[in-house]
Amino acid sequence: MGSQRSSTASFASIYLLLLLFTKISAGFFRDDQALDRISALPGQPPVSFEQFSGYVTVNKEHGRALFYWLTEAKVDAAKKPLLLWLNGGPGCSSVAYGASEEIGPFRITRNGSSLYHNKYSWNKEANILFLESPAGVGFSYANTSSDLKTSGDGRTAQDAIVFLIGWFSRFPQYKYRDFYISGESYAGHYVPQLAKKIVECNKASSKPFINLKGVLVGNAVTDNYYDNIGTVSYWWTHAMISDRSYRSILASCNFAAAKTSRRCDHAVDYVMNHEFGDIDQYSIYTPSCAASNSTAAAAALPLRLKNTLIRRRSYGYDPCIENYAEKYYNRPDVQKAMHANTTGIPYKWTACSDTLIKEWQDSQFSMLPTYKELIRAGLRIWVFSGDTDSVVPVTATRFSVGRLRLNVKIPWYPWYAGRQVGGWSEVYEGLTFASVRGAGHEVPLFQPRRALRLFQSFLAGKPLPKS
Structure with missing residues (x-):
């Protein structure tokens, strides 16, 4: 009986999302793309790519709005895929970590006064969309204060897909672009849960709802037991x-x-x-x-x-680096340039929200059943792990992957970035696992060259190089 109610609720949710998507396609929402363009960030070096940032309302009644930052690809942006990056926590900012410490185009100087180029930014290969999720993280907010104490996996995934619908309306040039989702840590929940919602909506639509091709997760919280x-x-x-x-x-x-x-x-x-x-x-x-x-x-x-x-x-990898981000993103001129904090959020921007971390309500015990569904859907699924992280370590990931009991296509082997072993990999039917040698929890921060090589192989759909 409970299962039937759950199925009915799921169908209703999908129907409402499709109805919303139809209204968007018909021009139901105003195009705010031009208003979200970033001319330049304070202290930013010259760049060849476009940037946009701003808000998408995901729940009008509660006043929940999510903040995003898009850094388009450095070359041939119109032909490159779109990658959504999510950091975990739960309650930590993709602007603080993914964008500013890991895969984004800039790094922040020690005094928070300026930016410099990240040589190994992933926008060499794709357009990168950073999302501060759920509401209460970073610049994302809820006008209903109780929402910050009732967040959980379910609402996070629902708000994320509503965000995507609104964002694709604002950026129609990306609507049917090849789309990937990536993230780390507790995004080991966010990424597959959002992917599952997209798959369900695609099944209920006459054409792909969102052109999701695959997911890539690192040092991911996967299964509580393992x-x-x-x-x-x-x-x-x-x-x-x-x-x-x-x-x-x-x-x-x-x-x-x-x-x-x-x-x-x-x-x-x-x-x-x-x-x-x-x-x-x-x-x-x-x-x-x-x-x-x-x-x-x-x-x-x-x-x-x-x-x-x-x-x-x-905190993230280095409390010192995190401090640089908190100095920079709390600057009024930076917030103005990014179209952030437009409603006057009554607290400072922080890399992580203690309230969300402490008050998290629902958490799926295991993501393994969800991975099985995504494998059946034919998505490209890669799981990677820095091998010096003791918080969500490589042993935990390997135990979880092993529990899926997948057939091995390419047995365990060392992969290379340049002339050095970048880590080890095993390719299964439906999933690729890779370790990254000498990397901690935030793999692209510790081993940026190896992380970029891994991302390039993932996008190409090819195993990591054996030599």
Whole structure:
């Protein structure tokens, strides 16, 4: 009975989205593309590509609007595909991380005064659309304050597809362009969940609703059970915890349970407070920022999900780099140039929202059933993992991928970027896995050349090079 109600609700949702899409195609919404054009950002070096940014309202009743930043391809933008990039958290900004630290065209100087070119920007290969999602992240907002305490997977995916409908209306030249979705960390939920919604809408439409071709996710939260097992295994195999603590965690924690126990929490708290030391858990072999306070960092290790063991800081790879972004995007002249904060948001722009992280309501226990649906839909699916991340480590991803029990097409092999091994890969029927050697949680930040090579292979639909 419950399943039938769910199916009916899903059909109604798809019908309303298609109706909205039809109205958009008929010119129901005003074209604001010209108003969103960025002439130049403060302190920006000269560029050959166009930029746009602004808001798309996703729920008029609640006043929810999502902020985007489009950096078009450097060459032949009209012929290049469109990539949507989502950062995770849940509650962290794609402008702060994806755009400013990873795959975007610019990096921010230490004092937040100017920008400089990213040599390995992914807009060499595609038009990149960064989305701050859900409402409450970065410049995205909700006029209904309670929305910030009731966010979850379901609403995030629904708002994201409504955003895309509105955005494609504003940018009709992209409407039927080859489209890909990528992201990292908790975007391991956002990306496949949004892809599933698009697939469902495409099935209900006479022609492709959105021309989705594939998904690419890195160091992705995938399955609570295997993520937890894989994370504790990584800690032990990389000498981060003692044999005694390893045995204690395995004995104390029921990884299949919806909630953790006090005994489990105590075992994990012990290793974090007494055995990890002052390291960057997102990149265990690189120095941590001298400007950060280890005590404060330890205090900022909340459970990001109520039903997982994994603890995560509210920060990205380098707190110092994150500080540069917070200096830059809080500048009034930058916000004016980006058409951001037009409603006067009553708080500073931050890389992550503590409220969203702490109040997250619904989280899918496992994304593996969703991946199976996307594989059946024929999408190109790549999963990659930086191998020095201890937060969502490569062991967790491999356990999850293994659970899919896919047939191997190309057995495990080293892949190359230049003359160096870039990582290791295995190609399955319906999915490609790749590790990235020497990369932490934000793969394109630590290994930009290798990450760009991986992205090029993904777009080409070809295995990573063996030599």
